[in-house]
Amino acid sequence: MDTNRKLTDITDKKPRTTSYKYSFRLNEEQNIRFKELLCKSVLEHNRSRFIVKRIFSEEFVVVKRDPSxxxxxxxxxxxxxxxxxxANNCAPVKAI
Incomplete structure (x- = not known):
């Protein structure tokens, strides 16, 4: 009986890539500005992706929605x- 099985053999998942986590604090003005930028961006549902794109100056699209x-x-x-x-109601009349 082999008890030294690897986790990847059992689940058939590819190994995870290394990731790093950072945290930061904002004051009131910075937080307001951050929320404004986040609302203007398309990525408002994904804060982490928005932050990464802003830090590394990747291009992101701003879509303005007009309710009217x-x-x-x-x-x-x-x-x-x-x-x-x-048209659907007139189709049977045409057939006659």
Whole structure:
């Protein structure tokens, strides 16, 4: 009976890469600025990825969302679906 099995043999997982963890503190002004930058970025759900991209000056995209455009697109979709319903209702009449 072999009791010296490796963990990778049992789970068939690749070994983990080395990672390092850092922590830092911000004062009130810095925290407000950090949150503003985080909200402007696309990566607002992933703080650690945002911080890494900022530290190493990697490019990240800022997307500004306009609520009026979202409402317009929703109404446009509703309008489209009304035409689709009308076409579906007229199709059996055409067949006659």
């Amino acid at each position: 455009k979202v409402q317009f697109v929703a109404r446009l979709n509703d309008f489209y679906f009304q035409f689709q319903k009308l």
